[in-house]
Amino acid sequence: MKIFFQIIVMTAFLSHIAFADSMEKKVRTVPKEITERVFQGDEAALSRLVKYLTNDTASTKLKVKLLHDWICDNISYDSDTAFFGADNPQDYKAVLQSQKAVCLGYVNLMNKMCELSGVESRGVAGFSKGFGWKNTVSGLGNHAWNAVKLGTKWQLIDVMFDAGFVDMAMFVKHYSSAYLSLTPEQFFYSHYPLDAEDQLISPPKSAEEFKSEPFLPALFFQYGFSFKNQPPKYLNTMEKELSFEFLNEDTSVVVLSDAYSAEKGGATLENSSWVDRNGIYFTAFFDVADKKQYRGRILARKKGETAIPMLFSEFEWEDVVLPTAQELLDEGAIEIEEYDFLVNSYAFVAENERFYYLEDLFDKKRIAAVQKVLKLAGEGNNFIDMFYFDMQAGENYAGYGAKIKKFPTMHSYNEVNETLLLSPRTGTLKKGEKITFKIRSEDYADIGLLINGGLVPLKYDEKTKEFALEAAIPTTQDELIVYASKNMRDYKSLFVFSLD
Secondary structure, eight states, X not given: OOOOSOOOOOOOOSOOEEOXXXXXXXXXXXXXXXHHHHHTTOHHHHHHHHHHHHTTXXXXXXXXXXXXXXXXXXXXXXXXXXXXXXXXXXXXXXXXXXXXXXXXXXHHHHHHHHHHHTOOEEEEEEEEOSTTOOSOOOSSOSEEEEEEEETTEEEEEOHHHHHEEEETTEEEEOOOOXXXXXXHHHHTTTEEESSGGGGOOSSOOOHHHHHHSOBOOHHHHHTTOEESSOOOOSEEEESSOEEEXXXXXXXXXXXXXXXXXXSTTOOBOTTOEEEEEETTEEEEEEOOSSSSOEEEEEEEEETTOOOEESEEEHHIIIIIIHHHHHHHHHHTSSOHHHHHHHHHTEEEETTTTEEEEOOOTTOHHHHHHHHHHHHHTTOSOOOEEEEEEEEEEOTTOOOXXXXXXXXXXXXXXXXXXXXXEEEOOOSEEOTTOEEEXXXXXXXXXXXEEEETTEEEEOEEETTTTEEEEEEEOOSSOSEEEEEEESSSSOEEEEEEEEEO
């Protein structure tokens, strides 16, 4: 199917953290003479480029990835066309000469390079969720992507989404291969084609199903997540607390949740969400305080993984990151070369008042140095957005109320796999009231409450694997911290109750 209209809306990545992904090394070994001629519009050079990239592999899947990776590495998103009304042509020749494209340009270039490599490819027009999504599928569409034929089966891919993301109308290069290998069912969480046959799902799903399902970016599946049961809807009308279950077999994955106002620049809705983990299974709980619309998020990271933030605010960079790095240098914890690598890896954009990471996946020495400094500076344990959804109180529900903490404040509770808070799971406890605390755990040898400066232990039941204690809530404290230890010596704060 040919696409006759220009699509200019780019869906931004949820994540502003560099996820470890591998680009094919061959894209950087193309002879300079070929690359220069390609960008000058030389048709013969484009054929030579494709031949160089793909001729020594019989795998169609690898051919597609090589072409995908070269485009991601060499073509930037055309923000001038998308946001400022420029009328830049999107045929593959113009894209190569400008080295910029909106989604249609990425599609056209991928189609041409696939054609030259002998891979069947076509453009798909439709709608995508994310940045600019208005929860409607009326009209000609807001996005385009490719379908490529791998053997006897078609595969949906989105090169533009894998090239980077847009922040405040500026393109930030950030490579991914996440949208190369999704199943049609996974792809449908973010893409809806105008032609039902292009879903590659039998029977095809309706537009209403697409609008109702949450936006699950490819990173959700790349990270190994799936749902145990029905996921939350894109917009959830709630008559009570919302809960859902999902899973991840990687026990090194740590999960967080939060919620914030859906209004522009909306503030965080504190203590309105909670996540329990029982082995590979997670149960998330969300609630709203009032009748306003809120957005809930699930975030994750892997233990021991040092992720590189793709951006810092001017304040974060100049008042936190750089001074901390300077202290590390002065203390001898890092070398001057490692400090310089960090400083030269971020560029300031005055219009956005932010410092952006200059990504180069092949500069391994620089990456290792930046990861080391950020880890020592406490900036490498950032959580990555996995997905989000909207929620609002229904007609018969007013929310849990203002100035109330629905759930406790989570500290290290999310770092273990076999510890569950059974009761109470409310965030605010009344002073002087007697409460029974129950925590089931196979992770810890001791769990206690910090009361009047001393740790009061919960009693352990070997049969039920539960720690329990009935205690009067102290009247002289404003918070109650639950501590736990694996070795009876080193204690961590699991979570905190507010006292009223």
